[in-house]
Amino acid sequence: MNECPCGSGKQYDACCGPLHAGAEKAKTAEALMRSRFSAYVKREYKYLGESLHPDHRHDYDPVATQRWADDSDWLSLQVVSVTGGTEKDKEGQIEFIATYREKGVLHNHHESGSFLRYGNDWYYTDGKLIPQATQQHESPKVGRNDPCSCGSGKKYKKCCGR
Numbered sequence: 001m002n003e004c005p006c007g008s009g010k011q012y013d014a015c016c017g018p019l020h021a022g023a024e025k026a027k028t029a030e031a032l033m034r035s036r037f038s039a040y041v042k043r044e045y046k047y048l049g050e051s052l053h054p055d056h057r058h059d060y061d062p063v064a065t066q067r068w069a070d071d072s073d074w075l076s077l078q079v080v081s082v083t084g085g086t087e088k089d090k091e092g093q094i095e096f097i098a099t100y101r102e103k104g105v106l107h108n109h110h111e112s113g114s115f116l117r118y119g120n121d122w123y124y125t126d127g128k129l130i131p132q133a134t135q136q137h138e139s140p141k142v143g144r145n146d147p148c149s150c151g152s153g154k155k156y157k158k159c160c161g162r
Contacts, residue, residue: 005041006034007077012042020044025122026051029085029092029115032122034077037098041074053116053123073101080110090117095130108132 004015016038018024019031026032032051039047045066052060078097085092091114098109113127142149148159155161 004034004038005074005077006038007079008034012038016042020047025120027087027122029089029122030079030082030094032115032124033079033094033096033113036124037074037077037096040069040072040098040100043069045069051124053118053125056123056125071102072107075099075101075106085115085122091115092122 002012004010004012004017006016008015016035019026019035020039020042026035036048036051039045039051043066045062048065048069049057049060049062076099078099080095080097081093082095083093085094093112093114095112096110098111100107100109110130110132111127112130114125115122116125117123142156142161144155144157144161146156148154148156148161150160152159
């Protein structure tokens with residue numbers, strides 16, 4: 001069983017494989033986005049350049065892209081939201097999270113990607129990273145001279161605050 005890495009639940013040969021081989025074109029922006037993630041997993045570097053909109057290829061660095069893909073273990077793709085990008089649309093916006101491991105560290109590439117139809121084909125134009133939300137602690141901050149929260153009876157600075 002060779003499940004497609006894009007997370008569609010389909011077999012690779014019936015999902016992103018034909019797109020990578022050039023036998024088919026993506027029918028929707030989401031299909032293109034999923035095939036681009038799979039291209040990182042499958043090391044289909046040529047496809048990553050070809051699926052980039054022609055007007056946005058001037059600063060594309062295939063060597064850096066290949067280095068990033070090779071240095072990373074691509075784990076999963078989560079589609080957060082899809083706006084437009086259907087077979088009837090001219091543009092689409094897709095928010096996604098690509099999880100990968102690089103040098104032993106787990107990363108979430110959270111992006112809002114833009115896609116345009118050029119002729120009859122979908123292309124990736126660019127993306128904006130979505131910063132991780134700042135987490136605020138609900139409980140009050142423990143001061144150095146407050147009793148330690150572990151229940152030892154000592155001041156925090158003499159116990160767990162060392």
